[in-house]
Amino acid sequence: MRGNPYLPALAKIVKTRRETPDTATFRLEIEGSGGLEFTPGQFIEVSAFGYGEAPFSISSSPLERSYVEVTVRRVGNVTRALFNMGEGGVVGVRGPFGRGWPIEEMKGQNLLMIGGGIGIAPLRPLIEYVIAHRNSFGDVILLYGARTPKDIVYKEELERWREHIDVRLTVDVGDETWRGRTGVVTVLLDDVEVDPRETYSVQCGPPIMIYFVTRRLVEMGFTDDRILFSLERLMKCGMGFCGHCMIGGKYVCRDGPVFKYSEVKGLLEPALVR
Amino acid sequence: MERFVVITKEDFTVLLERLLGAYQVIAPVEREGRIFLSYVSDPAEVNMEYKGTTLLPPKRFFFPEVEVLFTYRVTGGRVELYDKLEEVRGAKRALLGVRPCDIKSLEILDKVLIGEYKDPYYAARRDGTLIVGLTCNEPDEYCFCAFTGSGPQASGGFDLLMTDLGDRYLVEIGSDKGERVVNLNLDLFKPASKDEVNEREEMLKRVEAEIRRQELPDLTKVYEAFAKNFDAELWLEYGRRCLACGKCNYVCPTCRCFDVYDEPSLDGSSGKRVRVWDSCHFLSFTRVAGGKVFRSERPSRVKQRIYHKYCYGVDEIGEIECVGCGRCIKVCPAGIDIREAAKRVVEL
Numbered sequence: 001m002r003g004n005p006y007l008p009a010l011a012k013i014v015k016t017r018r019e020t021p022d023t024a025t026f027r028l029e030i031e032g033s034g035g036l037e038f039t040p041g042q043f044i045e046v047s048a049f050g051y052g053e054a055p056f057s058i059s060s061s062p063l064e065r066s067y068v069e070v071t072v073r074r075v076g077n078v079t080r081a082l083f084n085m086g087e088g089g090v091v092g093v094r095g096p097f098g099r100g101w102p103i104e105e106m107k108g109q110n111l112l113m114i115g116g117g118i119g120i121a122p123l124r125p126l127i128e129y130v131i132a133h134r135n136s137f138g139d140v141i142l143l144y145g146a147r148t149p150k151d152i153v154y155k156e157e158l159e160r161w162r163e164h165i166d167v168r169l170t171v172d173v174g175d176e177t178w179r180g181r182t183g184v185v186t187v188l189l190d191d192v193e194v195d196p197r198e199t200y201s202v203q204c205g206p207p208i209m210i211y212f213v214t215r216r217l218v219e220m221g222f223t224d225d226r227i228l229f230s231l232e233r234l235m236k237c238g239m240g241f242c243g244h245c246m247i248g249g250k251y252v253c254r255d256g257p258v259f260k261y262s263e264v265k266g267l268l269e270p271a272l273v274r
Numbered sequence: 275m276e277r278f279v280v281i282t283k284e285d286f287t288v289l290l291e292r293l294l295g296a297y298q299v300i301a302p303v304e305r306e307g308r309i310f311l312s313y314v315s316d317p318a319e320v321n322m323e324y325k326g327t328t329l330l331p332p333k334r335f336f337f338p339e340v341e342v343l344f345t346y347r348v349t350g351g352r353v354e355l356y357d358k359l360e361e362v363r364g365a366k367r368a369l370l371g372v373r374p375c376d377i378k379s380l381e382i383l384d385k386v387l388i389g390e391y392k393d394p395y396y397a398a399r400r401d402g403t404l405i406v407g408l409t410c411n412e413p414d415e416y417c418f419c420a421f422t423g424s425g426p427q428a429s430g431g432f433d434l435l436m437t438d439l440g441d442r443y444l445v446e447i448g449s450d451k452g453e454r455v456v457n458l459n460l461d462l463f464k465p466a467s468k469d470e471v472n473e474r475e476e477m478l479k480r481v482e483a484e485i486r487r488q489e490l491p492d493l494t495k496v497y498e499a500f501a502k503n504f505d506a507e508l509w510l511e512y513g514r515r516c517l518a519c520g521k522c523n524y525v526c527p528t529c530r531c532f533d534v535y536d537e538p539s540l541d542g543s544s545g546k547r548v549r550v551w552d553s554c555h556f557l558s559f560t561r562v563a564g565g566k567v568f569r570s571e572r573p574s575r576v577k578q579r580i581y582h583k584y585c586y587g588v589d590e591i592g593e594i595e596c597v598g599c600g601r602c603i604k605v606c607p608a609g610i611d612i613r614e615a616a617k618r619v620v621e622l
Contacts, residue, residue, distance in 0.1 A: 003359075003394070004344075004357055004359050004394050005391060005392075005394070006343045006344070006394075006395075006547075007343070007344055007355060007357050007359075008355070010353055010355070047536075047547075049346045049348060049353055049536065049538075049545065050348070050536050050538035050542050050545050051536055051538075052534070052535050052536045052547075053534060053536075053547075054563065073563070073564070075563045075564050075565075076563050079563070088351065090348075090351065090352065090353045092353075092355075206566075207566065207568075232562055232566075233560065233562065233568065234559075234560055234561060234562050236532070236533060236534045237532075237534065239390075239391035239393075240386075240389075240390075240391065241386070241387060241391070241393055241530070241532070242531055242532050242533070242534065242549075242552070243530070243531030243532070243552070243554065243559075244531065244533075244552070244559060244560065246578075246582070246586065248585075248586060248589065249585065249586040249587075249588070249589020249590050250589070254390070254391070268500075268501055268504045268581060268585060268586075269504075269574075269577075269578075269581070273568065
């Protein structure tokens with residue numbers, strides 16, 4: 001850890017890739033360092049100087065050390081600034097922060113991954129890891145739901161991933177080109193046949209998705225310690241100080257953002273909300 | 275070295291002068307009839323006779339309400355950062371006349387801010403500051419430290435702890451740092467007699483008895499009662515009364531939530547990153563990108579602060595985070611009394 005954990009490292013946006021009309025993936029190269037070592041599921045704080053700082057899940061492969069990528073939806077001041085800066089822009093990076101997916105624990109097991117919208121971002125490094133270590137995992141299914149076909153991110157990756165894992169898509173609302181499933185991501189769960197005793201479920205998406213998917217997974221027989229999700233809260237500092245991400249006695253930034261359902265089920269304040 | 279020494283009030287003025295030569299001194303001062311902790315330059319400004327608590331707790335001298343974390347300059351596609359931490363380091367300060375409840379609050383902040391991660395701004399200020407406490411001779415109507423295990427006696431967290439015995443102060447030495455101050459000023463101190471030490475014990479017992487005239491549960495052990503009543507009706511009532519103004523957070527000696535934002539210059543070529551105190555009562559506190567607010571209902575925000583004090587603190591650092599200073603009660607425009615809330619929860 002650097003001397004002052006509030007002081008970001010400087011990084012250059014070396015590549016941007018438009019994913020959807022309002023979402024892009026930014027590749028960041030950190031100046032004067034050998035990159036960033038992280039666990040899939042961890043996040044970084046990205047600064048757009050003059051606009052502030054915002055937390056983003058790392059969306060690139062952990063095997064790629066020379067850069068990190070974040071997938072960003074243009075919804076606020078910091079994200080708008082990143083879009084305006086584009087390639088060549090200089091940003092700040094702090095982190096990685098938090099606890100990622102428990103990869104070692106999940107080895108040898110089946111994985112049922114469920115992503116909603118841009119919530120698929122923290123699953124991407126996990127998927128890349130799994131594909132690179134394909135023999136260490138059993139059956140791997142990715143269920144991904146987006147609002148419309150235009151909102152599907154990682155289109156190239158999804159095609160490549162299909163060669164290694166079972167990828168199933170749905171959109172809330174289709175268009176004239178869409179031949180796949182429609183409906184929220186839980187409709188894909190209806191066709192999933194896995195043994196919940198030998199499977200870890202791994203989700204990230206909007207709160208309402210996690211709320212309903214978790215209910216469904218419980219019905220399917222998943223025990224609470226096999227239901228994993230990455231929770232979204234406002235995280236300003238990343239170190240459990242600023243208080244915004246607190247749920248019960250836990251800080252999402254430091255104790256999460258990845259939690260097992262069993263770890264947050266008993267909290268006084270409900271962690272899963274609609 | 276004796277653990278207890280005494281100093282006459284006359285000699286204390288001399289000590290103050292000497293401290294002013296060696297430290298930046300922060301002490302209680304009276305302004306418009308109210309007591310503030312403030313930097314002082316003259317012993318005559320210092321008021322060591324005040325009752326109850328200072329209007330604001332000492333946290334702002336360690337965790338200021340506005341703090342520039344760093345500044346930046348953007349030139350031709352390059353960014354340079356200037357760390358402000360260096361300016362915080364190295365200051366030698368003495369905090370005088372701070373109450374046992376507030377001393378306890380600093381110990382709580384230490385556990386939160388100097389843990390697995392270390393807040394370097396806070397830690398640097400703590401390192402450089404001598405703590406000279408002052409026990410209460412007369413609590414005010416809001417004080418309830420005896421029920422939170424944080425007063426009227428201080429069990430640690432001070433370098434020196436003074437008790438007013440009329441024409442002199444009994445001084446307890448709490449650390450090597452405190453002992454050095456006494457050793458450097460041996461002409462002003464003399465060993466305390468047994469009677470003087472007993473006199474302090476009697477004084478603290480009397481103060482404790484006075485605080486205990488109100489009937490409250492042991493607030494260090496209300497976790498279970500609070501846990502059972504998270505969805506109780508009374509929180510709706512408190513939610514209706516709360517104005518969500520955040521005053522309780524600002525005057526609380528252990529509330530330390532903050533927001534971070536950038537303040538650019540008009541042309542955007544430079545600026546600073548600033549952190550400011552925030553309040554869990556504000557709607558914006560839990561708002562994430564895209565607009566979702568996790569605590570949109572006011573009862574949930576009232577509960578956040580109170581549960582943080584009596585439950586989440588226990589989860590977080592192993593003890594409650596309320597020190598019984600009563601400041602939040604004193605300033606609440608809606609008359610919300612955290613003591614009364616806790617008592618009602620226990621009696622549900």
